[in-house]
Amino acid sequence: MALADIDRFMQKTMSEKAGATWLMLAARDRDLRSCLELVENGGDAKATTHYGVTLLHFAALNKRHAVNITSHFVGQGLDLLKKDVDGESPIYYAVRLGLFEAAEKLLALRSTGIKNLLHYFVAEDKLEIVKRVHSWNKKLFEAVDPEGKNALHFAALCADLRMCQWLIEKGLDPKSMSVEKISVLHHAVLNSRHGKELVPFFASLNVDVNGEMEKGETPLHGALFAENLDVARTLLRLGAKLNKSKNNILIFCVMANKLKSAQFVHRRNNSLVKNYVDSKGQTALHVAAACADEKMCAWLVRVGVGAESPESTVLHKVGYNKNHGSKLTPFFVNMGLDLNERDESGKTPIVHALRAGNLAVAETMLGLGADLEIKVGGFNLVHLFLICNNVKAVRYLHRKNKLMVQEILSPQGTNAMHLVATFGDLAMCSWLCKIGFDVRDIASHFQNSVLHFATLNRQFGKLLVPFFVYKGVDVNQRNAISMTPLHFALQKENFEVAEALLKSGADSKVKIERDNLLIFCIRKKLRRSAEFVVEKFAEQIMEASAEGQTALHVAARLADLEFFRFLIREGKKKGVVNNPMLAALMCLPPNSEKAIRNNFFSSLGEMGEKGLTSP
Structure with missing residues (x-):
């Protein structure tokens, strides 16, 4: 440690002018009990000195009790990674005094993040400290984290050229990859401070500038995602290909909502966006409508990307855009797109917004003229979302129109409760009961009860059975062809519901024209039942x-x-x-x-x- 560093460190931790409290000094020199006594007498554990030094910084200097004191106060909410005015954390302080084992234990107190002490200081770009840690424990050097990253990967992501050169000199392979085939170049392109010098350095060591991760992304994808365009230019100069990956790199930029990067790619290859059409005929503007903001969409429109496909318009995608959908809706409506146009499946844009739980976009669409009275596949929107078990959409629609939920479906004569028994969960059934539905209502055509319908519910049926029985539904009620819910459950081979029915009092001796349950199953050729x-x-x-x-x-x-x-x-x-x-x-x-x-x-x-x- 240089003399100037020592003086500065002493100034922050030992001088009377540092502004340390009695509690901080106790954390440095005494034990946890002494600290707790001071806290009980009004000591402020969250106080900091003029230099931004915290109680945990002082505790890290305690040769006997550092871990015990730190563990307690971290449990009380103090931040182990909080840095002083010089950017040094408590772990840094422990290493300054040569308390390496204590520093390791302090690092382990974090629930997430780097656990290897050498990796930690590599990521902090502290080469001199890294060298000290390496001298103390050389085994840390070769270690990899759970994702397969070694010290050189952390250096490429966070540190400078000197750090990377030293690690390579000590034996780390620049061509090493982590678990998902992520190379040092994939990391270096995300390094906003040093990436521009690291990329040509690693390329000179024959690291592949077009190497693909398991998901197909090249280093160029990473640079564009980070909008690190200087690095992107460097990669192209070194031989990176815009169309090397199977993934369209401009669509990648659109999905990431990186306008500068999309424009950067477009200037070099304008066919990537204009010629893009997916298997459903959707354009780059459909992608942007679901992921990006108005600026991205406006740019795509300016360069001539279409807003319609054979299956849908971009408005059908806006509902899935949680961050920007509310602003994009009027943007596309002002382009002349119809808010009530149906896609190939018969759904309008507001149906997709409700399906995604994007009520802000749904409200915007409603204000711009979206129709809630439509039917999809013969169902009104409340019934449609009851079938989807989408309670958020159902409650929203019910606030807008309380009559939709009351509609009876013909010709079966089923109501909302029957639909929920078939597709929904206990919470949805309880909500319908609260707004006035009677679980004992019978579907008029076949005289089926909610228990008959619950046998069709693979996911939630077994939980609904005791609820319906508790509410007064006859567990042995026969329908128009004399079948009980237990017959239905056996016919549908829904044995979890059959078990629930039996536990709720279903009669195992029930007969249809003197045929018992076993003969019923044999006649229906239901071997498993x-x-x-x-x-x-x-x-x-x-x-x-x-x-x-x-x-x-x-x-x-x-x-x-x-x-x-x-x-x-x-x-x-x-x-x-x-x-x-x-x-x-x-x-x-x-x-x-x-x-x-x-x-x-x-x-x-x-x-x-x-x-x-x-x-």
Whole structure:
């Protein structure tokens, strides 16, 4: 450490004129208990000196108690990375005194960020400190962080040429890459202070100026993202290609809303924006409408980019633009675009804004003439967003028009609650109840209850069942064709809802024309549902149907041999089929003995023909 540095350090931490409080001095010289006593007596842990030195800076100088004191006050909200007027953090102070182990422990107190002490000072561009840390622990030099970055990657991103040269002299490979194939050049182009000198340096070491990351970005992409145009010019001079990557580099600039970079690229290749059309026929202006601001969009219009595609206009994209959509909407409307034009799927721009939860844009569109009374696929907008389970959009629309939610869908006669039972969650159902809906309402056409509809709800149905039953819905209510919700759940193979129905009191012995649940499943050829029923109610295997036949008889006639074998096997295992072979023989349709032996019993494996003839 130079003499001037030592004098400055002493001035900040030891002199009477430094402005240190008693609490700071206790943090430097005493223990945590002493500090806490001073805090109890009014000491201000957040105070700083004339030099911006904090309590944590002083604690870092405590050879015995630095970690204990620092850990406590970091837990109280003090910032371990806060720097003094010279840009030095508490960790820097610890290293100045040679307290390397304490500095490492202090660095580890941070929940995020760099954990390697050498990497930390490389990123701080403190070469002399880096050399001291390296002398103390050379193992830190070769280490990489969880993303695969080594010290040279941090230097390329944050430090100067001298730091990079020293690291390479000590053995780090300039061609090394991190986990996502990010090279030192990808980092250097983001270095606003030193990137211009680092880029040609690394290029001279044969680092590929057109090297692509896993996602396809080259160093030029990074320079343009940072709007580091001097570095971009340097890269082009060194051989970087505007069209090297599979990703259109000008569209990359548009998506990042980097106008200066987009103009920079356009001046060098105007075909990249004018000729861009994606698989849906959308232009660069569609991309900008969803991501960029008015300045970017106005520039694209000036250079001749179109606002329409075969599937949509740019207004259909504005709703997805959280930051700039409200200003872009009138901009595009003033260009003559129709706010009520439908895209290929029948949706207008306001539908997309509501879908994205962008109520600010929706409100702007409404003020400019957007129509909320439209229907999409036969549904009004409230019903449409009930189906999407988009509570934010539904509540917004309900504030604008309280009649839409009351509309009955024909010809089924379903209402909003039935839609939510099919597609929504518990919160949406609760909200409908609060605004006056009765969960006991029946859909008029097939007389289905909300529980019938809930069997179609794969994501939330099992949570809705107990809610609806608690609200008074009959768990065994039959519809127009005598099916209960449990029948529906088995027919849809929604076993989570079936479980919920049974736990809520559904009758497992329910029958349709004397057919039990198992026979119902067999007749519908629902193998998985039959297995569900047998697992819980094996006795149904031998119960008689309307025709006086058991599930085995029905399966022998309607199901395949493997299904029949399953019933025989499970029946025997659960003790409801005492003589499997006799049961099988009695249940088979009339046929020749030879056909029975060849086509059926051979499929029964160990319960086959030998079992039939055994004593």
